[in-house]
Amino acid sequence: MEAAETSCPEIPAFAGMTEEAMGPIKRSIMIAGHATSISLEPAFWAALREAASAEGLPLNALVARIDAARIEAPDPPNLASAIRVWLFERR
Numbered sequence: 001m002e003a004a005e006t007s008c009p010e011i012p013a014f015a016g017m018t019e020e021a022m023g024p025i026k027r028s029i030m031i032a033g034h035a036t037s038i039s040l041e042p043a044f045w046a047a048l049r050e051a052a053s054a055e056g057l058p059l060n061a062l063v064a065r066i067d068a069a070r071i072e073a074p075d076p077p078n079l080a081s082a083i084r085v086w087l088f089e090r091r
Contacts, residue, residue, distance in 0.1 A: 022041070022042055023041065024039040024040055024041050024080075025039065025040065025041070025042060025045060026038070026039045027039075027040075027045070029059070029060050029063050030060050031060065031063060031064045031067055032064065036079065038063070038079055038080050038083070039080055040080055040083060040084070044083065044084055044087060047087045048062065048063070048083060048087065051087065051090060063079075063083065066079075066082055066083055066086045067079055067082070069082075069086075070082035
């Protein structure tokens with residue numbers, strides 16, 4: 001995964017910063033009919049969107065799939081960690 005070279009002028013506090021330099025962004029995703037908040041760094045959100053597109057799935061459907069696999073583990077990690085690991089292993 002390549003680092004983003006673009007800045008985020010639409011968010012004044014981040015103007016001039018690359019996405020890689022920003023901290024996590026919290027978003028709400030619907031899973032199994034209820035909203036859950038996930039905090040990921042912008043590079044992970046971008047990779048997740050790309051993965052969902054490549055798999056022909058809406059973002060929330062891909063997250064639901066990752067979540068279903070995550071909760072089958074004997075000691076499940078938190079969802080954000082599971083997403084990061086899934087993206088890393090997908091490479």
